[in-house]
Amino acid sequence: MSLISVCVFCGASTGTNPAYREAAVALGRALAERKLTLVYGGGAVGLMGIVADAALAAGGEVIGIIPQSLKDKEIGHSGLTRLEVVDGMHARKARMAELSDAFIALPGGLGTLEELFEVWTWGQLGYHGKPLGLLEVNGFYSKLTSFLDHIVGEGFVRGQHRDMLQVSESPQTLLDALDAWQPSVAPKWAEQKPS
C-alpha cells in the first residue's frame, strides 16, 4: 500500500530515558523525509510535541486533532500545518483514524495503549485494512509483546491478528514494513458460523 499519512500515538510525557525523546525525533524526521503527513493528538507536551516539532523542522506536514477539553492541558500546538479542535476523545480518535493510512505507537502511557489497541481491534474486526506498528525503544514494549504472545498461546487471539502488529527499533524499517503490508487478514468473525 502506498502511504500518504501516518498517525503516531505517543506519550503526553517524555518518559525518564532520553532514548524516548530521541526516538520521537527520529520518527518525526523520517516521516518528513518520506513526505508522509504526520497525524497525531495535537499537543505540544511530551513525546507528542517532540515528534511534531521534529517533523515540522524537517519540512514535513503535521495535522493535530485535539479535543476542546484538552486544548489547554495538553497545550494545543500552535505551529502545525493544521490543528483541528474536536468535541471529545471519541471524535479525536475517529478523525485521526480517518485521516491516516497507518498507525505507529511510540512509548507512552495509558492513552497511547488505549489508542493503539482500539485501532488494532478495529482492524481485527475488518473495520479498516490499515497497518499498525510499534516503534520499540530500549525494550520498552518487550513485556507487552511477550504478553501478547501469551494471549495467542492461551487461545484468545489468532496468530494472524497478533501478526498485524509490526515491531521494529528503526523508523525506516518500520515504515518500510507498514508500506509493504497487505490487508489480507481475515476478520475475527469471518469464518465462524452463527450459534
Ligand code: AMP
Ligand atoms: P498518555 O499515553 O497517557 O500519555 O496519553 C497520550 C495521549 O493519549 C494524550 O494525548 C491523551 O489525551 C490521549 N488519551 C488519553 N486517554 C485516552 C483515551 N481514553 N483514548 C484515547 N486517547 C487518550
